[in-house]
């Protein structure tokens with residue numbers, strides 16, 4: 001079965017040429033992240049992804065994590081892979097240097113994280129959630145908690161989880177019921193049940209630090225009464241060694257459509273005297289803290305969409321070159337059209353090429369958008385100019401729901417096309433195409449469904465700030481029209497620019513409509529919000545692809561770079577402009593004119 005090969009050339013192009021590695025590695029503390037360092041790091045990560053994590057992907061699918069008497073055993077090879085992963089230092093690249101991490105920029109961590117997600121999504125979730133828990137404790141936890149937990153979490157000796165969801169509290173976390181009762185020594189005792197907790201129990205490490213949303217006794221109802229607490233599986237003594245087992249237990253794990261190797265746990269807190277927990281940050285501000293960390297977590301899940309799409313594309317491409325069926329209509333590229341012609345590889349059929357190019361072009365567009373968002377996140381964190389930091393942060397806030405929502409929806413579509421390219425064999429598990437589709441299916445659900453991302457985009461991000469940041473973004477995209485040379489000898493550039501401008505005009509029109517309608521009729525905006533999110537994604541992705549084509553054409557003219565790769569970049573952008581940007585018209589119309597038919601239908605008629 002074909003193993004994953006990291007698309008390092010495209011990653012390097014996006015980082016170095018498109019989204020501005022030079023604007024990140026000139027920020028204080030990141031000067032050592034030179035182009036050469038980036039190349040070496042991507043090379044090494046690519047090896048672990050291909051040689052260790054990718055071969056375990058199908059193993060984990062066929063041999064799911066198992067629960068027995070409160071303990072969870074992960075599939076064969078996963079525990080050893082985790083040791084190899086943390087042993088080589090991959091678990092701490094984003095973590096603070098003060099606690100033993102490498103403190104590297106998001107822009108470098110992003111392609112690496114894409115590799116883990118493509119090679120083995122179920123494996124990647126454990127380090128991703130640990131990173132989220134580290135950030136929570138680092139940002140708002142008291143020094144005592146940081147010192148108690150962070151060194152071992154950063155080194156990978158312990159892992160972390162995020163415990164938000166309860167049976168009655170999913171998208172709506174104001175309904176959280178888990179209770180936290182204050183104790184005389186300043187700690188809390190927790191009682192309640194959490195569900196769907198990724199890696200809530202496992203056998204990789206000796207301890208797990210759960211970050212739990214709970215209500216302190218007497219807290220107000222709703223979102224304002226929720227606090228964040230750290231609850232270790234084993235209590236930690238003052239000298240740092242492990243103490244007694246805490247009153248938290250994994251009651252069962254779920255049987256799922258995909259990501260079988262990732263244990264999704266039901267957690268019982270306080271079956272006896274109450275699980276001992278420690279307040280992270282101030283009481284009643286737990287949800288606010290979760291929102292601070294949400295950007296990084298949602299970017300990570302958006303990247304999972306890119307990752308699965310890349311993996312599905314690689315598998316489908318390999319299959320299409322081997323599978324022989326029929327004769328391409330019109331004779332195929334470079335093929336003789338004699339009647340005796342042998343069956344051709346299916347890659348030569350125009351419709352199969354269309355599917356593969358849809359997969360390739362949208363994967364590249366989602367990748368570019370996610371990496372650009374990462375670069376902005378780095379600048380929002382470290383840029384010396386206060387205004388620039390604020391501008392980048394506002395942009396990140398606007399882009400995150402698009403990256404999360406659009407990339408993951410696209411990941412599912414691409415994985416589904418991957419099955420289609422395989423024909424009947426795509427439906428048969430042995431080829432591996434079906435696993436990608438099953439695994440991809442969760443990415444539009446966890447860390448906020450697409451509907452929740454779209455609500456966030458049209459409500460908090462566009463509607464409430466009257467399109468301020470969206471207008472800045474639109475103005476930035478409009479500059480491309482001036483940059484695209486009209487008389488360029490590369491014939492594709494003009495067509496790419498034309499299609500992009502028309503998509504941008506549709507996005508601008510829909511944005512203005514939302515700003516106008518949202519205050520008086522938010523339900524009408526909500527009815528078409530997912531269409532708007534997709535329109536935003538497709539247009540922003542088109543901007544990235546058009547800029548890539550322009551950069552590639554300039555490099556070709558100068559005789560620099562890998563000519564075949566650069567030609568491919570231009571042609572892929574041209575395909576995206578003709579086939580994907582063409583959808584903007586329909587998405588704009590459905591955003592602005594689709595609400596009546598949604599709102600007119602009474603519930604009883606559904």
Ligand SMILES: Cc1cc2nc3c(=O)[nH]c(=O)nc-3n(C[C@H](O)[C@H](O)[C@H](O)COP(=O)(O)OP(=O)(O)OC[C@H]3O[C@@H](n4cnc5c(N)ncnc54)[C@H](O)[C@@H]3O)c2cc1C
Pocket residue numbers: 129162163164165169170171172195196197198199256264442445446447448449450451452455
């Ligand atoms: C495999 C897996 C792993 C998970 N890992 C974790 C984890 O580690 N930690 C954790 O805390 N949770 C985790 N979750 C939970 C996950 O985050 C939730 O499932 C998700 O947020 C959706 O909540 P829900 O399942 O209750 O769906 P619901 O909230 O019931 O949503 C059902 C449908 O209604 C829509 N909907 C709901 N509210 C609105 C609204 N206001 N506007 C528009 N549409 C709306 C949704 O978009 C969706 O289509 C995991 C879930 C799974 C399946």
